Amino acid sequence: MHCFVTGAAGFIGSHLVEKLLAEGHVVTAYDNLSTGTLTNLDVASSHPNFRFCMGDVLDLSNLRQEMSGADFVFHLAANADVRFGTEHPRRDLEQNTIATWNVLESMRARGVRRIAFSSTGSIYGEPDVFPTPESCPFPRQTSLYGASKLAAEGLITAYCEGFGFQAYIFRFVSILGPRYSHGHVIDFYRQLREHPDRLFVLGNGAQRKSYLYVGDCIRAILKAIRVADDKVNIFNLGSDETCCVDDSIGWICEALKVEPTIEHSGGERGWIGDSPLIRLDCSKIRSIGWMPTLTIRESVRQTIEFLSRESGPNSSTRAVENGLAAARSNGEHSKNLGYIDQNVHLRNTPASR
Numbered sequence: 001m002h003c004f005v006t007g008a009a010g011f012i013g014s015h016l017v018e019k020l021l022a023e024g025h026v027v028t029a030y031d032n033l034s035t036g037t038l039t040n041l042d043v044a045s046s047h048p049n050f051r052f053c054m055g056d057v058l059d060l061s062n063l064r065q066e067m068s069g070a071d072f073v074f075h076l077a078a079n080a081d082v083r084f085g086t087e088h089p090r091r092d093l094e095q096n097t098i099a100t101w102n103v104l105e106s107m108r109a110r111g112v113r114r115i116a117f118s119s120t121g122s123i124y125g126e127p128d129v130f131p132t133p134e135s136c137p138f139p140r141q142t143s144l145y146g147a148s149k150l151a152a153e154g155l156i157t158a159y160c161e162g163f164g165f166q167a168y169i170f171r172f173v174s175i176l177g178p179r180y181s182h183g184h185v186i187d188f189y190r191q192l193r194e195h196p197d198r199l200f201v202l203g204n205g206a207q208r209k210s211y212l213y214v215g216d217c218i219r220a221i222l223k224a225i226r227v228a229d230d231k232v233n234i235f236n237l238g239s240d241e242t243c244c245v246d247d248s249i250g251w252i253c254e255a256l257k258v259e260p261t262i263e264h265s266g267g268e269r270g271w272i273g274d275s276p277l278i279r280l281d282c283s284k285i286r287s288i289g290w291m292p293t294l295t296i297r298e299s300v301r302q303t304i305e306f307l308s309r310e311s312g313p314n315s316s317t318r319a320v321e322n323g324l325a326a327a328r329s330n331g332e333h334s335k336n337l338g339y340i341d342q343n344v345h346l347r348n349t350p351a352s353r
């Protein structure tokens, strides 16, 4: 199968690409490197079935052109951060909703009919039902991110009705593991590297959530695509476990061997759109024979190990790229990234089509 992966240079996308290649698929990776990095694609780039396209999903004509020959689209490119939505009210709409429409239109133009979409548990807002099943009513959105992803889900399901598409929609909890690049674990890690004696925590530390290891997330996606065959297949992806922010802090401090004074900002929510409780009902994905292999505690530990390795003395490329990615996600547009020469970085990139 020829898989077209948007957001392929990101945290989750790069793991997906590696797994698809390992399973014998051909992969076209499409990414504007706004938060992703070429380093994430180091392993993939040496594979003969891999091709990287530096491109923006908002650039419809380029997207349509590059999608030529694809059989299946994995659409992961997005603004993946829930926080800061209200500071940039257009960003989620453009990067998540309009971007998804561009992907769907490109698929339609290219005759590609199958799509997997990385949605989020945030679309449930603050539901009344826990654990929250896929069929739960979610009348009220609490973040622009969740709203934009829900709108994207709506477009995808409408294209299934209108144009005979088949869709796999995955509502992820927070994902952890190697290449992790945004979320509370990295925020706390950075703070503790800078000042190991104190930690500032948004909210009261009692926010209780579920997390999933990235390898388990990828296995679930690929399993669902192999097994489920409805027109629209929607799956919550998480574990039955939850932990609160303060539990997670304990594990992070244990791994880093620090004992900071902890200051909470207070309140049930750390930011607008933060949910005091996220626990998804994952019995549907479990019913097709998947289950997570790592506990949340082990996932946090592996994430910290990765971050520690990456900020070690021998990881200059990654550290520099991370700094650049952070600067870019703070507002610089990807168009300005002319200094990244994909031909230099990617060894086995076949000539562009």
Ligand SMILES: NC(=O)c1ccc[n+]([C@@H]2O[C@H](COP(=O)([O-])OP(=O)(O)OC[C@H]3O[C@@H](n4cnc5c(N)ncnc54)[C@H](O)[C@@H]3O)[C@@H](O)[C@H]2O)c1
Pocket (backbone or CB within 6 Å): 006, 007, 008, 009, 010, 011, 012, 013, 030, 031, 032, 033, 034, 035, 036, 037, 055, 056, 057, 058, 075, 076, 077, 078, 079, 080, 081, 095, 099, 118, 119, 120, 121, 171, 172, 173, 174, 175, 176, 181, 183
């Ligand atoms: N990480 C999580 O905990 C989590 C939870 C729920 C949902 N998701 C969803 O999973 C997907 C992947 O998230 P991630 O954590 O890997 O984030 P990420 O930021 O690491 O990856 C996103 C990738 O998309 C690329 N991208 C962004 N805008 C683009 C554009 N306009 N054109 C082309 N490429 C673009 C980025 O450069 C990056 O490589 C996202 O859709 C996110 O919303 C992630």
